[in-house]
Amino acid sequence: MSSVRSAYTDSLCFYSGHTPLELAETYGTPLYVYNEGVLRERCRDLMKLSGHPGYGVNYSVKANANPAILKIIRDEGLVVDAMSPGELHLDTIAGFPPEKILYISNNNSAEELRNAVKRALLVSVDSLSQLAAFGRLNAGGRVMVRFNPGIGAGHHAKVVTAGKETKFGVTPDRLDEVFALLDKYQLTLAGINQHIGSLFMTPDGYLDAAAVLLDLAERLPAGALNKLEIMDFGGGFGIPYRKYDGEGRLNLVELGARLHALITGWSAKTGYAGRFLVEPGRYIAAECGILLGRVYAVKNNGDKRYVGTDLGFNTLVRPAMYDSFHDVEIYRADSGKTGQETMPQTIVGNICESGDILAKNRLLPIMREGDVLGLLDAGAYGFVMASNYNQRCLPAEVLIRSDGTAQPIRRRETLDDLTRCLL
Ligand SMILES: *Cc1c(COP(=O)(O)O)cnc(C)c1O
Numbered sequence: 393m394s395s396v397r398s399a400y401t402d403s404l405c406f407y408s409g410h411t412p413l414e415l416a417e418t419y420g421t422p423l424y425v426y427n428e429g430v431l432r433e434r435c436r437d438l439m440k441l442s443g444h445p446g447y448g449v450n451y452s453v454k455a456n457a458n459p460a461i462l463k464i465i466r467d468e469g470l471v472v473d474a475m476s477p478g479e480l481h482l483d484t485i486a487g488f489p490p491e492k493i494l495y496i497s498n499n500n501s502a503e504e505l506r507n508a509v510k511r512a513l514l515v516s517v518d519s520l521s522q523l524a525a526f527g528r529l530n531a532g533g534r535v536m537v538r539f540n541p542g543i544g545a546g547h548h549a550k551v552v553t554a555g556k557e558t559k560f561g562v563t564p565d566r567l568d569e570v571f572a573l574l575d576k577y578q579l580t581l582a583g584i585n586q587h588i589g590s591l592f593m594t595p596d597g598y599l600d601a602a603a604v605l606l607d608l609a610e611r612l613p614a615g616a617l618n619k620l621e622i623m624d625f626g627g628g629f630g631i632p633y634r635k636y637d638g639e640g641r642l643n644l645v646e647l648g649a650r651l652h653a654l655i656t657g658w659s660a661k662t663g664y665a666g667r668f669l670v671e672p673g674r675y676i677a678a679e680c681g682i683l684l685g686r687v688y689a690v691k692n693n694g695d696k697r698y699v700g701t702d703l704g705f706n707t708l709v710r711p712a713m714y715d716s717f718h719d720v721e722i723y724r725a726d727s728g729k730t731g732q733e734t735m736p737q738t739i740v741g742n743i744c745e746s747g748d749i750l751a752k753n754r755l756l757p758i759m760r761e762g763d764v765l766g767l768l769d770a771g772a773y774g775f776v777m778a779s780n781y782n783q784r785c786l787p788a789e790v791l792i793r794s795d796g797t798a799q800p801i802r803r804r805e806t807l808d809d810l811t812r813c814l815l
Contacts, residue, residue: 396722396724396727396759397722398721399636400635400721401682401721401766401768406682407425407792408427408796410798411723412682412721412764412766413724413725415790415798419804421685421702421703421764421787422703422707423684423685424682424787424802425681425684425789425791426461426681426790426791426792426801427681427792428680428791428792428794430679431461431680432794435464435468435676438470438672438676439470440648441647441670442668443652444652444655446665447652447655448667449469450470450471451472451672451676451677453673454673456771456773458802459485461680461771461791462482462483462487465486466486472486472488472493472494473495473496474494475497477507480507490513494515494585494669495508495512496585496624496671497515497516497518498519498559498560500522502528502529506529506530509533514621514622516535516537516538517536518538527573527574527576527577532578533579534580536584536624537562538584538585538587539584540558540586541586541601567612571616581612583622584608585605585624585626585669585671586604586626587671589628590627590628590630590674591631595642598647601625602625605625606654609623609664617664622667623669624670625668625670626670627671627673628674629670629675630642631674633717633769636719677772679768680771681772682766682768682770683703683708683767683774684765685701685702686762687759687761688701688761696738697736697737697758698738698739699737699738699740700741703739703741706778706781707774707787708767710774711751712749717751718751718769719769720739720751720765720766720767722764723766724764734758736755737751737753737759738754742784743782750767780805786804786805789802
């Protein structure tokens with residue numbers, strides 16, 4: 393393809409028989425483009441981590457909730473979680489029956505909990521007060537409890553979800569109170585889960601935390617272990633965002649071997665015959681998605697070159713919210729001989745905020761008006777976190793099918809959509 397910087401997507405044939413320029417032309421920008429083959433490959437990577445009969449992968453729908461994506465994930469044999477009535481709704485639309493949905497909630501209203509009891513296999517509560525609320529509306533039922541193992545991990549303080557400094561989970565020192573409430577409402581503890589944070593790139597922290605959850609299960613009051621059906625170790629599996637720097641992948645061969653040994657050994661020791669779930673979101677969905685946008689203005693402010701695009705933080709908030717790094721590809725029809733001269737450039741969006749920065753001071757080929765840019769690894773926490781800020785319409789989404797066809801899976805919002813809920 394004629395383009396300035398596209399070695400990564402070229403190597404995968406990401407756009408199949410299409411080109412990003414043609415897709416941008418046909419569907420407009422900003423545009424989320426997903427590749428079915430990459431999505432399926434990531435599902436398969438994780439499904440084969442362990443051959444233990446109880447092992448399974450519970451996709452965390454908050455990463456990407458488009459039903460077209462969810463259907464592919466269902467087809468690959470994964471189950472799903474949901475954290476809100478909306479996610480539950482989309483899981484159901486994508487064809488997941490209640491027995492394939494776990495509701496991993498926090499701070500839900502009684503009505504939301506009641507809805508989840510009807511539509512999910514199990515509901516996980518993450519505080520004593522939610523456990524009591526659940527007991528009041530579903531006495532005699534089965535419930536999961538999310539524990540906070542006291543170990544956190546993550547790429548940014550905002551995504552560390554265990555340890556003392558986070559809002560999540562019940563700490564194990566409250567076990568007596570958990571069981572008092574279970575007793576009070578004749579609830580059965582059918583599962584325990586945790587999620588220590590997002591984006592780990594080496595197996596150790598995750599495996600340590602998994603071992604802590606298994607230990608906790610052994611410390612439950614007599615008889616409780618026999619009633620457990622699900623041990624859910626949480627997500628957080630990282631992906632290499634620095635593709636053009638050759639960042640290595642998470643070693644799934646090592647992680648899989650050690651996880652398999654851990655759960656196999658533990659089942660043999662305890663007689664546990666239930667399921668073991670991992671709960672990744674990003675690992676499944678991030679790399680199958682690229683966000684396309686267009687350069688509309690370039691300028692030098694002082695000694696800095698700014699590249700102005702239609703990719704504001706309303707379309708991809710991760711850089712502004714977490715200081716995240718997304719690699720950038722540059723597509724141009726007539727890349728010519730002069731296309732490779734580089735200089736540091738800052739790619740910004742069209743939102744009226746100085747924090748509206750997608751990529752800061754990157755040494756990249758000099759970008760020009762009319763170029764199409766691709767922000768890599770935008771399939772997770774991309775569209776789902778997009779907003780209407782500055783009253784901009786939400787972007788469209790297109791899926792490149794394994795047979796090469798480009799299938800629109802969400803239309804671009806219109807101005808009428810912006811006023812839909814006004815009274
Ligand atoms: C966000 C979340 C996940 C998935 O996290 P990733 O980093 O995308 O793998 C899993 N479980 C829970 C409870 C979560 O909140």
